[in-house]
Amino acid sequence: MAVDDLRQSPMMTHLLDALAEGKDIGHYGRLTFAMIGRHFVGRDELIALLAKDGDTDEAKAGALVEQVEARNYNPPRREKILAWQSEQDFPICPTPDDPDACNPYVELDFPDTIYQDIEEYRTEEYQARQE
Numbered sequence: 001m002a003v004d005d006l007r008q009s010p011m012m013t014h015l016l017d018a019l020a021e022g023k024d025i026g027h028y029g030r031l032t033f034a035m036i037g038r039h040f041v042g043r044d045e046l047i048a049l050l051a052k053d054g055d056t057d058e059a060k061a062g063a064l065v066e067q068v069e070a071r072n073y074n075p076p077r078r079e080k081i082l083a084w085q086s087e088q089d090f091p092i093c094p095t096p097d098d099p100d101a102c103n104p105y106v107e108l109d110f111p112d113t114i115y116q117d118i119e120e121y122r123t124e125e126y127q128a129r130q131e
Helices: 010-020 026-037 043-050 058-070 078-085 112-130
Strands: none
Touching: 010 026, 010 043, 026 043, 026 058, 026 078, 043 058
């Protein structure tokens, strides 16, 4: 998997282009990028891409990637991305009014383990509510 795979998503293309221009994509933009990007590019490449952010250096980017990996964050849903976007200036989702936009689970093909993790979580959540 590679950056080209990430570009299947207009949102990720938007973030990649902003990073390439050295723009500050905001804390939640970086978090979104890391949570999704780690499934498509290697750790070192992910850190290098995030370090292009105008408000981040390699150490901050590496710390963010380590946090995302340690907590094994799944990619955020569209609703979470839009909520995060409202907390910062940079638009993570370039077309928030389009209900089909910025849904990484529709725009990208994640490894099967992501879907299995989500299914396990939903099952555990359901079982907890039944007790």
